[in-house]
Amino acid sequence: MNCETFASLLSRLWDGELSPDEEEALRLHAASCPRCAQLLAVWEDARDALAHLDDGVQPPEAFSQGWRDAVRREAFGQKRMRRRPLLRAVAGLAAALVLLVGSTALWREGMLPVAYPDGVRVEASAAPDVQEPGLMLARALPQQDVAEAAAGTAQPAQPVEEVETRMSQRAFMEDLARVCGAVLPWALGALAAALVAWAAVRQVRRKQIRRKDGSE
Amino acid sequence: MQEESRLLARARRGDPDAFERLVAPYERKMYALSLRMMGDPEDARDAAQDAMLRIWRALPDYEERASFATWVYRVTSSACLDALRKRKLRAHESLETMVDEGFSPASGEAGPEAALMAQARNERLAQGIGALPEDLRAALVLRDVQGERYEDVAQALGVSVGTVKSRIHRAREKLCAFLMQSPELFGARRVQRDVGKEAGKREL
Structure with a gap:
């Protein structure tokens, strides 16, 4: 075995994928080549150290509490948004109508x-x-x-x-009738268009998230 | 598994309690992955928190093609890579800062000298990991630090198993070349031990 073959087998040795014969040949080469022996020792040390590198890592309190708070804030916000969306839309429309x-x-x-x-x-x-x-x-x-x-x-x-x-x-009732006749169909049309646009944007956003999480 | 499916269904409907219970088992690994990817406790915390929110938001669209754990690591890797792209990789924090943030170097060896040695080796390893290109780093951390299977690493990174194996091989080569510069920390004792073994064999 030459040094080049030796180096190419190190990754498989790391994963425990070498056959007993391959491993014996590799170690025989290392015994006769100080440079490869040093390389083998570093690879084995690195493998053992990496496997235990994170043994003592504990997530800090700021992270544990931070993501829980952030999720709860979002969940609360989403619930408020989800709660009676039609009522919110109608209320907004009514307010706009009264203002008009x-x-x-x-x-x-x-x-x-x-x-x-x-x-x-x-x-x-x-x-x-x-x-x-x-x-x-x-x-x-x-x-x-x-x-x-x-x-x-x-x-x-x-x-x-x-x-x-x-x-x-x-006079007010006259104005109301006039505005309702002229504006209400447009307002309902605008509301429908906004709902369609919102659904389309949501769909695109979901696809983007899915593509991003799927491709990386 | 049934419990996970039940929690998943509830979390998808917007139940934050169910979500907490669902992801709590992955919290430590997510933070550790972020720490290795970002190389800085504060950035790791931000990236891991971002990953948690991404998981929460994308949960209704999770299609269960990969296991939940793999998907969680995929989103975490993605959040870390995005964070790394947003900023220039800064020099690693010292180990003291990491200890302040909850890191305690693990050591199976007894005595203060051995603990100091383990601490120095871990610091050197962290520097070596931080010096790797981002795609190699993600693959190496998932496989060799977190102990994931090649197939899961491939799914988590969205590449083929062959690509993952190639990346991990190159990452190990680069890392070990870096560690060769510190023979007092890596390899020396093992070489001495092997030389001793060989000498013993010859005497016999």
Whole structure:
């Protein structure tokens, strides 16, 4: 046996795959070649040491507790997400609808109180110790008066004691019907599209994870 | 095995208690694999924790083509390789730091000198493992440190058995070439013992 053959057999010796004859030939060569004897000794030492290298390793508390906490956080989050997803979607849609109707009503013909003069009742009386007369003026007066006040041409503002706005119920119902007729089909369509997109993204993500874990 | 299947089913439905019981037997090996792959206790902890979360998230998609243990090691190796790619491999921490993090060098030999020797050898081994290319390192650690079968290492790394054998052979060659530079730690006593045996045989 030459040194090259000797070196090529070392890995099989490590795994205990050599036949008794092969092993004897290998050891005979080592007995006559100091360099190969040293190599054999290092390989055998390394094999024994590696097999016990991790005998004393214990996972640190930071790891043991850390992954448990992280998993529980995720599990709790997932449960919340999983819980009544339809209700969450419908609630979100309803909130968006109310916001839309509300803003449409408010901006129907301009800012309140101009938009619903019948629904606005302004009562003013003298109150000399009021802190922010300008702000109250803006709330209480029609827009041209506000402009005059800003330009300093208006009469000194009367402090406002009470401003109460009341929206016309009829106008609101009209807006609601109009918005529902125009927006609801689109909103339902958007919801369906979002659900399809979410399912597709989830599917792609699962495939990516599977491919990654399978290929590495 | 039945218990594992039951826990697996519950964990898949999002039960964290079942998941804890399912993976707890692999926790130590996962951390040890990460420690050898990353070469640094802090990075090992992060990589092993990342692996745990990956397992938790991917559990519904686990198809049981490999054993659960093999799949766990595959995900752990993958998490470590990703972490290694994200950063330049830093120099290994000293053994003192590893001891602080829960590592205690194992030694079957008695006495403080023998313990010191074992400690020095383990440190040298860890340095040698850390100096290996990542693909060789993963194969060597799974096979020669963790004691997995070639077939399981191949599944865990997603390569053929032939590739794994080739990688492990090259890893051992490189590691032993590195250890040859420390004859006071590796090989010397064994050579002396063998020389003594030969001399004894000749005398007889």
